[in-house]
Amino acid sequence: KESLDKGLEKTKESVFKKLSRAIVGKSKVDDEVLDNLEEVLISSDVGVDTTLRIIERIEERVQRDKYVGTDELNRVLKEEIVDLLKENNSTDYDALSLPEGHGPYVIMVVGVNGVGKTTTIGKLAHKFKDAGKSVVLGAADTFRAAAVDQLVIWAERVGVPIVKQGMGADPASVAFDTLSKAKAENADVVLIDTAGRLHNKINLMNELTKIKKVMQKVIPDAPHEILLVLDGSTGQNAYEQAKQFTLATEVNALAITKLDGTAKGGVVIGISDQFKIPVKYIGIGEKIDDLQVFNREEFVDSLFN
Ligand code: GDP
Numbered sequence: 515k516e517s518l519d520k521g522l523e524k525t526k527e528s529v530f531k532k533l534s535r536a537i538v539g540k541s542k543v544d545d546e547v548l549d550n551l552e553e554v555l556i557s558s559d560v561g562v563d564t565t566l567r568i569i570e571r572i573e574e575r576v577q578r579d580k581y582v583g584t585d586e587l588n589r590v591l592k593e594e595i596v597d598l599l600k601e602n603n604s605t606d607y608d609a610l611s612l613p614e615g616h617g618p619y620v621i622m623v624v625g626v627n628g629v630g631k632t633t634t635i636g637k638l639a640h641k642f643k644d645a646g647k648s649v650v651l652g653a654a655d656t657f658r659a660a661a662v663d664q665l666v667i668w669a670e671r672v673g674v675p676i677v678k679q680g681m682g683a684d685p686a687s688v689a690f691d692t693l694s695k696a697k698a699e700n701a702d703v704v705l706i707d708t709a710g711r712l713h714n715k716i717n718l719m720n721e722l723t724k725i726k727k728v729m730q731k732v733i734p735d736a737p738h739e740i741l742l743v744l745d746g747s748t749g750q751n752a753y754e755q756a757k758q759f760t761l762a763t764e765v766n767a768l769a770i771t772k773l774d775g776t777a778k779g780g781v782v783i784g785i786s787d788q789f790k791i792p793v794k795y796i797g798i799g800e801k802i803d804d805l806q807v808f809n810r811e812e813f814v815d816s817l818f819n
Contacts, residue, residue, distance in 0.1 A: 521798025525779030561784030625743035630771035636668030637805035652692030747776035771797030
């Protein structure tokens with residue numbers, strides 16, 4: 515929680531400043547305060563639709579409770595946002611505990627270059643390994659030599675095996691080899707890196723579909739999870755990428771990175787709500803331990819004073 519507070523410092527500071535301005539000279543939450551609040555949330559990258567949902571909830575609260583003081587606004591806001599996040603983000607499950615008797619649990623990791631995909635895979639491998647799981651990595655981002663090299667470095671750092679082929683190899687073939695190895699060794703988790711080329715929607719869809727089909731030759735219900743990595747510091751761009759990837763494939767988990775060093779942490783709330791996908795992990799730094807399993811209460815608590 516301490517590192518989360520620290521990681522979200524910039525967003526927290528920015529939200530705090532804006533909120534203070536929004537309620538200055540006001541003792542009661544009224545229409546004007548609500549209008550100001552709407553602006554605060556939108557300018558904090560929460561997204562228009564999600565902002566309106568939050569405002570509606572606060573309006574209802576004000577009506578129900580008759581009087582809500584501006585000194586209570588933070589608390590009310592926290593409660594309503596945590597409740598809103600509940601729709602897609604259960605804290606009842608542990609993201610690191612995998613279904614039993616399953617064979618290797620296959621996570622296909624997607625996202626555009628530079629968002630922190632490789633780093634997230636490395637950090638995640640470390641987390642699973644720490645939790646006592648055996649992990650196999652697959653370097654199926656074969657379009658960039660650097661991507662494979664980076665993942666090899668992470669595999670060595672974490673101490674997990676990696677399957678790779680030469681530069682320019684068929685990503686689906688790498689995925690096939692990776693799953694075969696994981697199955698033969700009865701590994702617990704497979705993390706497959708993929709190329710994040712968004713230049714052409716149809717290409718992206720075809721590529722991901724092909725990788726999935728080939729995976730299913732080894733493990734019929736793979737991939738069990740499609741994890742989209744988004745760079746939180748890009749704000750609106752992250753929404754656009756979420757849109758493109760959800761159109762191309764069935765994304766069912768999100769990792770939002772680089773929340774340290776940005777004031778745009780509100781994207782976590784908006785993206786999860788807008789795309790109805792749980793945020794499973796958040797990245798709050800470059801180091802191996804700087805990936806956290808998302809907890810909606812802790813997150814919202816770190817965001818508002
Ligand atoms: P990829 O191209 O998507 O595989 O991106 P990389 O994993 O190579 O990451 C790109 C850069 O972002 C690297 O310099 C990482 O160290 C950095 N990075 C990744 N995640 C985080 C994070 O949560 N916080 C910060 N500050 N940097 C990150």
